[in-house]
Every structure is written in structure tokens, then in C-alpha cells.
Amino acid sequence: MPLLEVERLTAGYGEAVVLEEMSLSVDDGEGLAVLGRNGVGKTTLMLAIMGHARRLSGSLRWQGTEIGGTPAYQRARMGLGWVPQERDIFPSLTVEENLLVAGRPGAFGLKDAYDLFPRLKERRRNMGDKLSGGEQQMLAICRTLMTNPRLLLLDEPFEGLAPVIVEELEATLRRLRAEKGFATVIVEQHAEDALALSDRAIVLDRGKIVLEGRSADLLADFAQVRRWIAV
Numbered sequence: 638m639p640l641l642e643v644e645r646l647t648a649g650y651g652e653a654v655v656l657e658e659m660s661l662s663v664d665d666g667e668g669l670a671v672l673g674r675n676g677v678g679k680t681t682l683m684l685a686i687m688g689h690a691r692r693l694s695g696s697l698r699w700q701g702t703e704i705g706g707t708p709a710y711q712r713a714r715m716g717l718g719w720v721p722q723e724r725d726i727f728p729s730l731t732v733e734e735n736l737l738v739a740g741r742p743g744a745f746g747l748k749d750a751y752d753l754f755p756r757l758k759e760r761r762r763n764m765g766d767k768l769s770g771g772e773q774q775m776l777a778i779c780r781t782l783m784t785n786p787r788l789l790l791l792d793e794p795f796e797g798l799a800p801v802i803v804e805e806l807e808a809t810l811r812r813l814r815a816e817k818g819f820a821t822v823i824v825e826q827h828a829e830d831a832l833a834l835s836d837r838a839i840v841l842d843r844g845k846i847v848l849e850g851r852s853a854d855l856l857a858d859f860a861q862v863r864r865w866i867a868v
């Protein structure tokens with residue numbers, strides 16, 4: 638049984654339809670990349686999975702249970718972990734406080750966060766608004782990991798970061814998946830990075846899946862991906 642199953646999902650905001658009859662699934666431990674140009678509905682898909690966008694029809698199943706009508710906070714408790722593009726760090730709390738307020742019982746705790754990103758340990762007494770972009774992203778990822786999710790949804794985690802930081806984040810995400818068996822869904826403009834990090838990928842255009850396949854195959858024939866993502 639897939640961990641997450643999206644079936645003929647139509648979703649958007651108010652009366653506006655952004656996603657049309659979209660179907661996809663993510664297995665336990667699997668990495669899925671979501672690619673596409675600006676405005677095609679990638680973030681909306683994440684928001685719909687988390688319960689923050691409006692579902693008009695279709696179904697969402699989590700470990701076989703329908704969650705289409707389940708409120709967002711309960712989905713988070715069920716093991717869906719969301720790392721928003723805005724990072725949503727509390728500016729007036731320290732790094733450590735940001736981590737602790739997110740914490741829920743489970744295998745991943747403060748020590749694991751600091752092992753994953755030693756930089757966060759060095760900065761643990763810094764306020765949330767006194768961090769570099771890369772440190773903020775590390776904190777945003779760890780804060781979600783502190784909720785001990787089964788699935789980690791990342792929205793453009795590499796946006797605006799220096800290449801050396803992107804490499805560090807990529808290596809850590811790879812290690813996390815290998816060691817802890819997390820399933821991940823990653824939305825990225827950097828398509829080649831996202832393909833290198835994932836097992837499978839979907840490419841969206843105007844609210845629909847226009848291409849999907851194994852990431853290795855899409856990387857080997859990148860021209861067909863570029864057709865859909867080039868501006």
C-alpha cells in the first residue's frame with residue numbers, strides 16, 4: 638500500500654481551480670520530485686496534501702485512510718511534515734527554542750538535529766532572525782523533522798542559497814533518506830538537483846501532470862524535461 642495516494646484531485650483556492658484531476662502516489666521511503674515552471678501548481682499540490690488549499694473533488698489517502706476532509710493540524714500529527722518555502726521560523730525565539738517548540742515524541746530529537754547540521758548547534762542561542770539563508774533552511778528542515786514525520790514535503794529548499802550550501806543540504810537530505818528511510822516530496826526549480834535526489838519525478842504544467850518517470854531516466858534524457866520547464 639502506498640504511504641500517500643492522491644487520486645483525481647481537483648483543488649485550488651475559493652472557486653479558482655489550480656489542480657485538475659491529479660493522481661500520484663508516494664511509497665514509504667520513496668523520493669518524489671515535483672517539477673514545472675512558475676505558477677503551474679507545485680506549491681498548491683503541497684498545500685492540498687497538507688490541507689491548506691481547498692479540495693474540490695478527488696481523494697487523498699494516507700496509509701490507506703482517507704484524509705481529504707482531515708484538518709491540517711491533524712495531518713501534521715499523522716506524520717505529514719511540511720517545510721514551507723517561506724521557512725516560517727519564529728524570529729524572536731532562539732534556534733534551540735524553534736526546535737523545541739516543534740518537538741513531538743519520536744526517534745528524532747534535538748541531538749539528531751545537531752548531528753545533522755552541526756552549524757545549528759553552534760548557533761543554538763542565536764535568534765531566528767539572526768541566521769543566514771542557509772541556516773534558516775537547515776532550521777526549517779530540522780523543525781519539521783522534530784515532529785517525527787513519515788513523509789517530508791519540501792518546497793524549493795534550495796531557493797536563493799549559495800551553491801556550497803545547496804551541496805551541503807543535498808548531501809544531508811540524501812543521508813537522511815538512506816539512514817532513516819524518510820519518504821520525501823521535493824518541489825524544485827533546480828530540476829537536475831531534484832532529479833539527482835529523487836527516485837521518481839512528475840512534471841506539472843497548468844495544473845496537470847504532463848510527464849512522469851524514474852528520475853534516472855529523466856536525467857539521462859533531460860531534453861524532454863527541459864521542454865516543459867524552460868522559460
Ligand SMILES: Nc1ncnc2c1ncn2[C@@H]1O[C@H](COP(=O)(O)OP(=O)(O)OP(=O)(O)O)[C@@H](O)[C@H]1O
Pocket residue numbers: 650653655673674675676677678679680681682
Ligand atoms: N492563495 C491563493 N489564492 C488564489 N490563487 C492562488 C493562491 N496561491 C496561488 N494561487 C495561484 O495558483 C496558481 C498556481 O500557483 P502555485 O504557487 O501552486 O504554483 P507553483 O508551481 O508552485 O509556482 P512557484 O514556483 O511560482 O511557486 C497560480 O496561478 C497562482 O496565481
